[in-house]
Amino acid sequence: MKEIKIFAPATVANLSCGFDVLGCCLDSVGDEMTIRKNDLKKVRITKISGQDLPMETDKNVAGVAVLSLLDHLNENQGFDIEIDKRIKPGSGIGSSAASSAGAVFAVNKLLGEPLKHKELVQFAMKGEFLASGNAHADNVAPALLGGFNLVRSYEPLEIVSLPTPHELRMVVLHPLIEIKTRDSRAIIKQNVSLKKAINQWGNLAAFVSALYTEDYALMGRSLKDEIVEPVRSILIPFFEELEKISSEQGALGFGISGSGPSVFAMCKGDEVAAEVYKSFKKFYSSKEIEFDIHVSEINKTGVKIL
Amino acid sequence: MKEIKIFAPATVANLSCGFDVLGCCLDSVGDEMTIRKNDLKKVRITKISGQDLPMETDKNVAGVAVLSLLDHLNENQGFDIEIDKRIKPGSGIGSSAASSAGAVFAVNKLLGEPLKHKELVQFAMKGEFLASGNAHADNVAPALLGGFNLVRSYEPLEIVSLPTPHELRMVVLHPLIEIKTRDSRAIIKQNVSLKKAINQWGNLAAFVSALYTEDYALMGRSLKDEIVEPVRSILIPFFEELEKISSEQGALGFGISGSGPSVFAMCKGDEVAAEVYKSFKKFYSSKEIEFDIHVSEINKTGVKIL
Numbered sequence: 078m079k080e081i082k083i084f085a086p087a088t089v090a091n092l093s094c095g096f097d098v099l100g101c102c103l104d105s106v107g108d109e110m111t112i113r114k115n116d117l118k119k120v121r122i123t124k125i126s127g128q129d130l131p132m133e134t135d136k137n138v139a140g141v142a143v144l145s146l147l148d149h150l151n152e153n154q155g156f157d158i159e160i161d162k163r164i165k166p167g168s169g170i171g172s173s174a175a176s177s178a179g180a181v182f183a184v185n186k187l188l189g190e191p192l193k194h195k196e197l198v199q200f201a202m203k204g205e206f207l208a209s210g211n212a213h214a215d216n217v218a219p220a221l222l223g224g225f226n227l228v229r230s231y232e233p234l235e236i237v238s239l240p241t242p243h244e245l246r247m248v249v250l251h252p253l254i255e256i257k258t259r260d261s262r263a264i265i266k267q268n269v270s271l272k273k274a275i276n277q278w279g280n281l282a283a284f285v286s287a288l289y290t291e292d293y294a295l296m297g298r299s300l301k302d303e304i305v306e307p308v309r310s311i312l313i314p315f316f317e318e319l320e321k322i323s324s325e326q327g328a329l330g331f332g333i334s335g336s337g338p339s340v341f342a343m344c345k346g347d348e349v350a351a352e353v354y355k356s357f358k359k360f361y362s363s364k365e366i367e368f369d370i371h372v373s374e375i376n377k378t379g380v381k382i383l
Numbered sequence: 384m385k386e387i388k389i390f391a392p393a394t395v396a397n398l399s400c401g402f403d404v405l406g407c408c409l410d411s412v413g414d415e416m417t418i419r420k421n422d423l424k425k426v427r428i429t430k431i432s433g434q435d436l437p438m439e440t441d442k443n444v445a446g447v448a449v450l451s452l453l454d455h456l457n458e459n460q461g462f463d464i465e466i467d468k469r470i471k472p473g474s475g476i477g478s479s480a481a482s483s484a485g486a487v488f489a490v491n492k493l494l495g496e497p498l499k500h501k502e503l504v505q506f507a508m509k510g511e512f513l514a515s516g517n518a519h520a521d522n523v524a525p526a527l528l529g530g531f532n533l534v535r536s537y538e539p540l541e542i543v544s545l546p547t548p549h550e551l552r553m554v555v556l557h558p559l560i561e562i563k564t565r566d567s568r569a570i571i572k573q574n575v576s577l578k579k580a581i582n583q584w585g586n587l588a589a590f591v592s593a594l595y596t597e598d599y600a601l602m603g604r605s606l607k608d609e610i611v612e613p614v615r616s617i618l619i620p621f622f623e624e625l626e627k628i629s630s631e632q633g634a635l636g637f638g639i640s641g642s643g644p645s646v647f648a649m650c651k652g653d654e655v656a657a658e659v660y661k662s663f664k665k666f667y668s669s670k671e672i673e674f675d676i677h678v679s680e681i682n683k684t685g686v687k688i689l
Contacts, residue, residue, distance in 0.1 A: 098585040229589035229605060230582065237589050237601065268574045271610070276536065278584035279404040282591045283535035283543050289595040295543065299535060304577070 080113035081186055082383045085179025086376050087164050088171035089247060089341050090215035093302040093332035094280040098228040100171070100215040103247060105373035108163050108175045109383065110139070112183035115155040120144055127162035138173045138204030139180035146181050146200040150191055156184055165369075167255035169339035174216030177204025182221060182380040194221050194379070199234055209259050209336075216335065223379035225288060241375045242291045246350035248328070250357050251339040252314050253367040261336035264308050273303045293329055293345045300330025300343060313338045314366055322360055326353045347372075386419035387492055388689040391485025392682050393470050394477035395553060395647050396521035399608040399638035400586040404534040406477075406521035409553060411679035414481045415467040415689065416445070418489035423461040426450055433468035444479045444510030445486035452487050452506040456497055462490055471675070473561035475645035480522030483510025488527060488686040500527050500685070505540055515565050515642075522641065529685035531594060547681045548597045552656035554634070556663050557645040558620050559673040567642035570614055579609045599635055599651045606636025606649060619644045620672055628666055632659045653678075 086107035090100040115121065120143050122132045134140035139158055147154070158180055164172040178201045185192050201217035218226040218236045225239040284299035286292075310316040310333060319340055323331035327349045328342040342357070344350040350372045361368050392413035396406035421427065426449050428438045440446035445464055453460070464486060470478040484507045491498050507523035524532040524542045531545040590605035592598075616622040616639060625646055629637035633655045634648040648663070650656040656678045667674050 095584070095588065097581045098588065227585065227588050227592065229585045229601075235589075235604065237592050239592060265577065267577050269577050269580055271571065271573050271575050274575055274580040274583070274610075275403045277580070278401070278587045279533065279535045281584045282401065282404065282533050282587045283541075285588045285591045286533065286543050286545060286595075289592070295535075298541065304580075 078187055080111065081183045082109065082111045083179050083183050083380055084383055085110055085175040085182070085380050086220055088174055088216045088219045089249070090171060090213070090335040091305070091333065093300040093306065093330065094277060094284050095215070095227070096277070096302065096305050097213055097215055099225070099281065100219040101225045102219040102223045102376040102379055103170065103249070103373040104376040105249070105371040106164055106170070108179055109161040110176070110179045110183060111159040112180065112187065113157050114187060115157050117155040118153045119155045120147070121155070121157050122160070123157040124159040125162060126160070128166060130162060130166065136207070138208050139176040141207045142177040142201050142204040143180045143184050145203040146184055146197070149200065150188070152188065154188065156187070165251070168251045169256065169333070169335040169337045170249060170251065171216035171220060171335060173204055173208035174201065174220050177201040178217045178220035179380050186382070195236055197221055198236055209262065211262060219379065221379050223377045224375060227285070239285060239288050241377050242288060242293065244293070244345050245375050246344045246347060247373045247375070248342040248344060248350055248353045248357060249334060249339055249371055249373065250319065250361065251369040252361070253369070254314065254338050256312055256336060256338050261309060261312065265305055266308070269304050276301070276303055296343065297329030300332055302332060306333055309333055309337055313340060315361070315364060316340065318360065319357060322356045323353055326356050328353050384493055386417065387489045388415065388417045389485050389489050389686055390689050391416055391481040391488070391686050392526055394480055394522045394525045395555065396477060396519070396641040397611070397639065399606040399612065399636065400583060400590050401521070401533070402583070402608065402611050403519055403521055405531065405587065406525040407531045408525040408529045408682040408685055409476065409555065409679040410682040411555070411677040412470055412476070414469050414485055416482070416485045416489060417465040418486065418493065419463050420493055421461040421463050424459045425461045426453070427461070427463050428466070429463040430465040431468060432466070434472060436466070436468060436472065444514050445482040447513045448483040448507050448510040449486045449490050451509040452490055452503070455506065456494070458494065460494065462493070471557070474557045475562065475639070475641040475643045476555060476557065477522035477526060477641060479510055479514035480507065480526050483507040484523045484526035485686050492688070501542055503527055504542055515568065517568060525685065527685050529683045530681060533591065545591060545594050547683050548594060548599065550599070550651050551681050552650045552653060553679045553681070554648040554650060554656055554659045554663060555640060555645055555677055555679065556625065556667065557675040558667070559675070560620065560644050562618055562642060562644050567615060567618065571611055572614070575610050582607070582609055602649065603635030606638055608638060612639055615639055615643055619646060621667070621670060622646065624666065625663060628662045629659055632662050634659050
C-alpha cells in the first residue's frame with residue numbers, strides 16, 4: 078500500500094467530570110487526510126485545504142506526530158500528508174488531536190502496522206504538545222480508539238477503554254469565537270479545594286460505572302464540574318442559557334467540550350437530541366454570534382479508512 | 384418479630400484512590416448486636432461487651448443512628464440494644480460504622496422494613512458524625528449494602544453499588560495504636576494541587592472500570608493515593624516496609640484502611656493472600672507493636688441476621 082485516505086474524527090474531552098482524563102469520539106465531523114509514501118526520506122505537508130495552518134513539517138501537529146513515530150520506529154521512509162481540515166482550530170472538539178491521530182494512524186498502516194492503536198497515542202500526543210504546550214491524551218486517545226477513553230496515568234501512559242452506551246447522542250454547538258487551549262488552560266487555578274476534588278472524583282467514578290450499567294440518568298447526574306467549568310464558562314457566550322435550554326429539553330447533561338468554546342449536550346436517543354439541537358439553534362440564531370451545530374452518535378471505531 | 388441478632392461487618396474505606404467516596408465490606412470481623420423492642424418508648428443501650436464505650440443513647444453511635452431513624456419514621460417504638468463489640472474503636476476498619484449500620488438495619492427489620500437498605504445509609508451516617516465530626520458514608524454504605532460502594536454525592540446523598548470481582552481478598556493488619564478519625568482528618572491539607580487531583584480521579588475511574596471488567600492488574604495499578612496517604616502514612620509504624628512486603632508477595636495493591644492505623648493489602652486469590660498474611664505476621668511479630676491481622680473475602684451482603 079502506497080497511499081491511504083482517512084477520516085480523523087472530532088472528539089469531546091473532559092466531559093465535565095473527567096478533566097484531563099476522559100474523552101469520547103464523535104462521528105459527525107472530522108478531518109479528511111491523504112497520506113502517501115514518497116521516495117525523499119522526508120515528511121512533507123503537501124497540501125492543506127479548509128484552514129490556514131503551518132505547512133512546515135515541524136510546525137504542523139500532524140507533521141510533528143509523524144516525525145516522532147518514525148523516530149521511535151527508526152524508520153526513514155518519507156511521507157506526503159494532505160489535510161482537508163474540516164474541524165476548525167480552537168473549536169474545543171479536538172482539532173489538533175484529529176490531525177495528529179489521523180497522521181500516525183495512516184503512517185502506521187502504510188508501514189504494515191508495526192504498532193497497535195493504543196501504542197500510537199503517545200506519538201499523537203506530540204502534536205498536542207505543539208498545539209497547546211501540554212501533551213494531553215484525552216482527545217487523541219478517543220480519536221484513535223473510538224468510544225469513551227480514560228487516561229488512568231500519564232507517567233507511564235495508560236489508556237483504559239470504556240464501554241459506549243448505544244443510545245447516547247451528543248449535540249455540539251461551536252460559537253465561532255476562538256479560545257486557544259493554551260489560554261484556556263492558563264486561567265485554571267493550580268490548586269483546588271479537597272472538598273471539590275472529592276466531589277469531582279465521586280462524579281467521574283459514578284459516570285464510569287454508569288457507562289457499564291447503561292444507567293443514563295446516573296450519567297446525567299454525574300456530568301458535573303465544580304473545578305474548571307465555573308472559570309472557563311465565563312469565556313463562552315450564553316453558557317448558562319444553553320445549559321438551561323439543554324436541561325429543559327431533557328438532555329442528560331451539559332458542559333464544555335475540551336477547553337471550549339464548543340459546548341455539548343449529552344442526550345439519550347435521537348428524539349431528545351433533535352429537540353436540543355432545534356432549541357439551541359433557535360436560541361443562538363437570535364444572537365450576534367455565528368456558530369456551528371451538529372448532532373453526533375458516539376463513534377466506536379475512531380480514525381477510519383475512507 | 385420482637386428481637387433480632389445481627390452481624391455488623393468491618394469495612395475498608397478510601398481504598399487509596401477513593402478518598403471519602405469508596406469503601407468495601409469485609410467478612411472476617413464484625414460486631415454482634417442484639418436489638419429487641421421494649422415497651423418504654425425509649426432507645427436504651429443495655430449492654431456493651433468487648434470494649435468500653437458510652438452507654439448513654441445520645442453518646443453512642445448506634446443509639447444516635449437509631450434515634451435519627453425513628454425520628455424520620457415518626458415512630459415511638461422503644462428498643463434495647465446490646466453490642467458485642469468485636470471491632471476495636473479507632474482501628475480504621477469502620478468500627479463506628481458497623482455499630483451504626485447494624486443498629487439501623489436491625490431496627491428497620493423489627494419495624495417491618497419501612498425503608499430500603501440504601502435509604503438507611505443517611506441514618507447510619509449520624510453515628511459517623513458523632514464518632515468523627517464528619518458524616519461520611521464510605522464505611523456505612525458498604526456495611527449496609529455489602530461489596531464495593533461509591534458515594535457519588537453527599538448533597539443529595541447518592542450511593543452507587545459496584546461489582547465485586549470474586550477472587551479479591553483483603554489482608555488487613557491493625558497495629559494496636561489508636562488514631563482517632565477526627566485527628567487523622569485534621570492533618571489533611573484542605574487544598575490539593577490540581578495535578579495530583581487529576582491523577583487521583585484518573586486512578587479511581589480506572590479502578591471502577593477494573594471492578595466491572597475484573598481486570599485485577601488494573602485494580603492494582605489504580606490503587607494509588609498521592610494526596611492523603613503521604614501525610615497519614617507517617618502515623619503508621621512500618622508503613623513503607625509493609626508496602627514493600629506486600630508488593631514482593633504479589634499483592635495487587637496496598638494502602639491505608641480508612642483513616643488508619645489499619646492497612647490493607649488487596650490480593651487476587653487465597654494463595655497470594657496467605658503469603659502476604661504470613662509475611663506481614665512474621666515482619667510485625669519482630670517489632671515491639673501488638674497487632675491484629677486477618678484475611679477476608681469481600682462480603683457481598685453487608686449486615687446479616689445471625
